[in-house]
Amino acid sequence: MMMADRGTANALVSGESLLFLTDEQLRRGIEAMFFAYRGFTADPDRILQNYAYGRAHHRAIHFINRSPGTTVNNLLDILGVTKQSLNRVLRALVDDGLVESRVGTRDKRERHLFLTDAGIALERELSDAQRSRMRAAYRAAGPEAVAGFRTVLEQMMDPDMRRHYQTTTESAS
Amino acid sequence: MMMADRGTANALVSGESLLFLTDEQLRRGIEAMFFAYRGFTADPDRILQNYAYGRAHHRAIHFINRSPGTTVNNLLDILGVTKQSLNRVLRALVDDGLVESRVGTRDKRERHLFLTDAGIALERELSDAQRSRMRAAYRAAGPEAVAGFRTVLEQMMDPDMRRHYQTTTESAS
DNA sequence: CAGTTTATGTCAGCCTTGTTGACTTTCCAA
């Protein structure tokens, strides 16, 4: 399995410089993901402590805000957790008045999820902080680096998830 | 706080196109991080289940492999967890014969950590899988995208962490 | 209409991995 494609032996292949594919470069990329993800979540994590919420609540709030009226099932698909796990989080958010769950009109089995004004306020606080860091990183790196960043991340996703990533901006083309 | 720097109003600033800094683009970047990180950890997570280990064990194994002989304190700094949390993981790895903990020679309070042959084997299995996905993403995206990817990730890290990210390849310049 | 599937919610229990606090042992260094 992948014997011919391992190690630094493939530094030069078919006349093209592939130095960026050495094991050492890949290891650097792996650690970059690890350290960057920590930075990426650090600001929201700090804010969430003030509300006794965690990352799981943040994720739910984020995707409900992105797609108001989304169903529980759709959220389960995006988040990739069990319904029991999501339900625990959603119940807290509904009980606390941050999320509203409306019975579907066409299909009354479905629940459509919306942020309340309070939910919108918390979403704003969290995403302001996260965007602020992302904006600083983008600005320092420049537009070409950002394009590369997004290209590599998209390649790293599971193909199943790529569809969730793409849905909301297709109309903007 | 950041009133002048929020929203899509700053699409054009000082004559330079900053369309990549709109809230919508930042939101896309945030979701890219979320979905990509899931893909990034998916393969090792699957492998770890066969050994009844978790991501915490993987992280310890990774950084001990990267810096053989590293101390517990150094590992604590890199991983950003409490010593109780790390100790639980290290104890399991030592008990299972994947990690060796040697008393320091200069300072006998310190423990220097090394992977055993079995530890090296598991590290290899995990990193092969993770590198394989990273390599596919890098190859599909190309060297310029990879450079941008790394630049943005480095900007996203907490400044404190950047030093851990840089340590091991400074000599390669 | 009867039976099946789907969407959701809920209870109970378990695991991993993080936390705090308290305490001990070892041992370097002033």
Next chain:
DNA sequence: TTGGAAAGTCAACAAGGCTGACATAAACTG
């Protein structure tokens, strides 16, 4: 020789994953 740093350990707890089982309502299907 004594203070403090490094390391380990115990106990208790919380968040947020998981499985399994079960309930209900609604939609779908023959």
